[in-house]
Amino acid sequence: MDLRFEFVRRQTSRVVIGRGTTAQLRERLDDAGLRGVVIVHDEALVALAERVAAALGGASRLPVPGHEALKDLRHVEAVVASLRSLGADRSTALLGLGGGSVTDFTGFLASIWLRGVPFVACPTTTLALCDAALGGKNGVDVDGRKNELGTIRQPELILGDVDWLTTLPDALYREGFVEVIKKAAVLDRERFAELERLLPALRARDASAAEAAITMAVAMKMAVVVADETERDRRRWLNFGHTIGHALESLAAGALRHGECVALGMLAECRAAGSSVPPGVAQSLETALRAIGAPTAIPRAFARVDELWALAQLDKKARHGQVPMIVPAELGRGVEVALTRESLARALD
Ligand SMILES: NC(=O)c1ccc[n+]([C@@H]2O[C@H](COP(=O)([O-])OP(=O)(O)OC[C@H]3O[C@@H](n4cnc5c(N)ncnc54)[C@H](O)[C@@H]3O)[C@@H](O)[C@H]2O)c1
Numbered sequence: 001m002d003l004r005f006e007f008v009r010r011q012t013s014r015v016v017i018g019r020g021t022t023a024q025l026r027e028r029l030d031d032a033g034l035r036g037v038v039i040v041h042d043e044a045l046v047a048l049a050e051r052v053a054a055a056l057g058g059a060s061r062l063p064v065p066g067h068e069a070l071k072d073l074r075h076v077e078a079v080v081a082s083l084r085s086l087g088a089d090r091s092t093a094l095l096g097l098g099g100g101s102v103t104d105f106t107g108f109l110a111s112i113w114l115r116g117v118p119f120v121a122c123p124t125t126t127l128a129l130c131d132a133a134l135g136g137k138n139g140v141d142v143d144g145r146k147n148e149l150g151t152i153r154q155p156e157l158i159l160g161d162v163d164w165l166t167t168l169p170d171a172l173y174r175e176g177f178v179e180v181i182k183k184a185a186v187l188d189r190e191r192f193a194e195l196e197r198l199l200p201a202l203r204a205r206d207a208s209a210a211e212a213a214i215t216m217a218v219a220m221k222m223a224v225v226v227a228d229e230t231e232r233d234r235r236r237w238l239n240f241g242h243t244i245g246h247a248l249e250s251l252a253a254g255a256l257r258h259g260e261c262v263a264l265g266m267l268a269e270c271r272a273a274g275s276s277v278p279p280g281v282a283q284s285l286e287t288a289l290r291a292i293g294a295p296t297a298i299p300r301a302f303a304r305v306d307e308l309w310a311l312a313q314l315d316k317k318a319r320h321g322q323v324p325m326i327v328p329a330e331l332g333r334g335v336e337v338a339l340t341r342e343s344l345a346r347a348l349d
């Protein structure tokens with residue numbers, strides 16, 4: 001016998017982001033057919049987790065560390081043991097409430113526990129709202145290697161309340177919007193212009209400006225994710241700023257945040273790309289990043305060509321002394337160019 005079976009899995013993922021959406025949680029879960037819920041939340045966000053539990057009409061809470069150290073198999077085992085003692089079963093939805101570390105961790109757990117249970121992402125940082133909680137990628141780190149174990153699994157529901165952001169320190173608040181500037185720079189010229197108009201209000205932490213910028217991020221990222229098969233190129237374009245940015249992040253070893261490294265990476269990559277990036281584009285980017293309060297000059301201590309070059313070459317796609325990177329050929333369109341040691345040195349000058 002030689003038979004062939006094709007499986008096509010269709011899934012709907014709902015994204016609800018706005019002000020005061022916490023009050024809608026119960027209804028949105030009911031709409032998605034989800035009854036029992038366990039809230040896996042950042043242990044630093046107890047008051048918020050209690051509000052969310054109350055909005056659900058009561059739910060068990062499992063506090064976990066709300067930073068990168070959470071993304072470890074030891075924590076997976078510990079939370080599984082807690083789920084068992086709570087009497088959770090395969091109909092129980094796991095709701096991850098926290099930044100990207102909590103949504104990545106909970107999404108991973110939901111995709112493997114009992115071979116998969118429903119997952120609800122409730123992102124509480126701008127970075128998680130604009131990036132990490134979107135697209136279904138999740139995972140944990142192994143021996144310091146980020147996201148080495150992971151799955152791709154879309155949440156049944158992504159619900160975020162802009163009011164949750166008020167407790168974020170400025171640096172964390174800005175971080176997600178750097179990634180929105182990045183997305184618009186390579187994907188959408190009109191949204192870039194719209195974002196430019198919003199920047200002063202965003203910097204002043206105006207809630208409606210935040211909602212508008214997050215909405216743009218969701219639209220841009222989800223369009224690429226949904227069309228993944230046909231849009232490989234565009235998905236790759238989202239790496240803009242991350243080739244030099246990741247090298248810088250490793251070199252800085254915690255002294256610079258991811259968003260700061262991406263801001264600095266985008267500007268350095270534009271300089272390294274030379275004539276592939278029109279001067280007006282680089283200028284608009286720099287103005288936008290300055291307006292949101294992101295750094296625009298690489299600190300002297302980290303402008304070290306040899307070390308950054310060695311780190312950039314660890315990139316999976318590096319070959320023959322060249323590292324492919326994406327820059328905007330114009331606002332709203334990415335192009336792949338090669339980073340070399342010489343062009344990196346020029347960018348750091
Ligand atoms: N899956 C993806 O596609 C994707 C994309 C980008 C990033 N990520 C992942 O996201 C993670 C980073 O996420 P992050 O930047 O949100 O950081 P994080 O989850 O580490 O949180 C950063 C800090 O913010 C605090 N915090 C969270 N919400 C808060 C709030 N409302 N008020 C006050 N403090 C709050 C946390 O306690 C923590 O100290 C990384 O693990 C990264 O790999 C994933």
Ligand SMILES: [Zn+2]
Nearest residue numbers: 179242258262
């Ligand atoms: Zn990033």
